[in-house]
Amino acid sequence: MxxxxxxxxxxxxxxxxxxxxxxxxxxELKKAYGEMLGLSRANPDSRQWFAAWLIRLPDxxxxxxxxxxxxxxxxxxxxxxxxxxxxxxxGYATETVSAAARWASNQPGVQFIEAETDPENGASQAVLxxxxxxxxxxxxxxxxxxxxxxx
Numbered sequence: 436m437x438x439x440x441x442x443x444x445x446x447x448x449x450x451x452x453x454x455x456x457x458x459x460x461x462x463e464l465k466k467a468y469g470e471m472l473g474l475s476r477a478n479p480d481s482r483q484w485f486a487a488w489l490i491r492l493p494d495x496x497x498x499x500x501x502x503x504x505x506x507x508x509x510x511x512x513x514x515x516x517x518x519x520x521x522x523x524x525x526g527y528a529t530e531t532v533s534a535a536a537r538w539a540s541n542q543p544g545v546q547f548i549e550a551e552t553d554p555e556n557g558a559s560q561a562v563l564x565x566x567x568x569x570x571x572x573x574x575x576x577x578x579x580x581x582x583x584x585x586x
Contacts, residue, residue: 437488439534442527444501447487449476455487455500464517471502483542484512490531498522501535510546512539516562523558532566536583548583551575 437444447455452472459465474485484506490499499518506512514535518528536548550568552559560579568581 437534437538439530441492442498442530442534443491443493444488444531444535445491446483447489447500451489452487467502474505481506488535490516490518490527498527499531501531503535503539506544510544511549512545512547513549513551514539515550528559528562529565532562532568536566536568540583540585550581550583551577552579552581554578 436446449472452468452475456465456468456472459468468487471485471487475482478485484503487500487502489497490501491497497519499516499522501514501516504513504515514532516528516532516535518531532550539545539548548568549571550563552563554574556578560581563581566583567585568583571580571582573580
């Protein structure tokens, strides 16, 4: 579990991940949640790198989720995140990404943390920069890549 000033971020259970899948209307996100569930079940000893992490307010209200996209052989983890529309613009994404990157950087085997965002998503790029990520100059499958340098 990761705690910040305003948020609690914790790994979702299988049932909670099934709930995310059933509630999701976006086919791409639904597929991604399904893949996360399958990978987290297949890798129970390293579930933290595959499962969805729920982002909640102190009263339990879910404001979004994040994930790590596995731990690569060279020690890299990629972070992905999303904040529900009604909670955007309140700093929750920056708070979440900063805390998750700090947490990941202290885990065994992690050498670097990266993220990738749509080239048109200026808000997500701003979140990454505020959270201590810098552009790498590389383009991935989703767009420009960023690497965490600390916040």
